[in-house]
Amino acid sequence: MNIGEAAKKSNLPIKTVRFYSDIGLINPKTNENSNYRIFTNQDIEKLLFVGKARKFNFSIEECRELLSLYENRTRSSNEVKKLTLKKIDEIDQKMSELNSLKKELSRVAKSCSGDQRPECPIIGFLANNKKN
Amino acid sequence: MNIGEAAKKSNLPIKTVRFYSDIGLINPKTNENSNYRIFTNQDIEKLLFVGKARKFNFSIEECRELLSLYENRTRSSNEVKKLTLKKIDEIDQKMSELNSLKKELSRVAKSCSGDQRPECPIIGFLANNKKN
DNA sequence: CATAAGGTCTCCATAAGGTGGAGAGTCAAG
DNA sequence: CTTGACTCTCCACCTTATGGAGACCTTATG
Structure with missing residues (x-):
């Protein structure tokens, strides 16, 4: 899905989603033709995760850390x-x-x-x- | 006095004193020859005032407001x-x-x-x- | 097919409140 | 005169976004 839908599903402003993607908190693929970002359901999950963690005062860097723990099945x-x-x-x-x-x-x-x-x-x- | 002494007396980092001077929170005179800032005791008082107000969570703009109230004898x-x-x-x-x-x-x-x-x-x- | 509307892109500026460094000028002591 | 300590301005960076400009893409409609 495109960024607009991703933003809606994750309850984050488009600008914020783009920002999180810029700093590598999430890594959506890119449509080579249009240069549009392509978001998967997993990306949405991560965005929701980050959105929540941010609300709970975790910093971006802590979110990054939590995300990698989140993804790491052996942690x-x-x-x-x-x-x-x-x-x-x-x-x-x-x-x-x-x-x-x-x-x-x-x-x-x-x-x-x-x-x-x-x-x-x-x-x-x-x-x-x-x-x- | 020069900025170094002013910083020491006001318990603020030099950079911060310079910053406060840049944004016009304080207005030290300038030595025309050296271009060095010259601080008076009154400037130090203001710096101490601001330093304290900042500790108490007053924003820079609120400090500016307080300073003008501080200086205004009829407020x-x-x-x-x-x-x-x-x-x-x-x-x-x-x-x-x-x-x-x-x-x-x-x-x-x-x-x-x-x-x-x-x-x-x-x-x-x-x-x-x-x-x- | 052309065009218009709406999405999206990158890049830049701004917010607050400073901090850090580069490179140049100044001052005082030896 | 030279050395070291101060100071100057200017620029970049920090955090966590947000807002706009100008350009490009996509989809629907005439």
């Missing part, structure tokens, strides 16, 4: 699990960063009267390099 | 507070996204034996386009 589930646990760790880290961020911002926001006067503890906080 | 604290509350909202949203992401990943990771066998529910999960 151990261990490798896949390791990648997943690493991803969970990253999410944890990100969340705790965001959490402390939020705490500090909430604190300064609370201390700001938010009125018409120019005095603002938030600005003071951001400008103060000595503490915090 | 109301209201405007600053509004920007901060918006930022807190964004953080909340991001956190809840990450949270559901983590839940799903944890679930599939838990269901994976992580051994030498190739059977892996994670791969199955990512490959399955029909449900979840």
Whole structure:
């Protein structure tokens, strides 16, 4: 099938499918006459796989890795699990960063009267390099 | 002072200071002879301000806005507070996204034996386009 | 058969927020 | 004067796409 149908079936924008093909995440064949990309059902499966993995915050390179594990019938589930646990760790880290961020911002926001006067503890906080 | 000292004092990489200067976030004077940038203490303050705001997830454009509020002695604290509350909202949203992401990943990771066998529910999960 | 509409192609630009390197100019010390 | 350390500008690259231009292909219709 052509790229339009492939895009529809994989729920990805055409541009994205073309991009994934450009970077070799998938390798559709090429019609020698028209130069059109030709997608198989297997390509669609891979696109769906990648689409999902991307939604789950796996990077393109991780997707590439997962795809090769996906294709490798002799790989151990261990490798896949390791990648997943690493991803969970990253999410944890990100969340705790965001959490402390939020705490500090909430604190300064609370201390700001938010009125018409120019005095603002938030600005003071951001400008103060000595503490915090 | 020159850019090297400015970078040290503001705890930013030289390249970043130059970048901020290029995009007009700060506007150091220029030595006409050497073409070197000349930074004042006020420039350092601004750099520290931006450095901190960036850490707190304010975008460059938001930093630009904050800087102009910072410099504007007649602005109301209201405007600053509004920007901060918006930022807190964004953080909340991001956190809840990450949270559901983590839940799903944890679930599939838990269901994976992580051994030498190739059977892996994670791969199955990512490959399955029909449900979840 | 010609033409029009719609698909597809490649190439380039843009986004954010920088980072890295090349090659040239500047400055201060020995 | 030379050496080394700084700094300059300009360009490319990173990630993950997205948007448009201009050209080519395919299919349907008159």
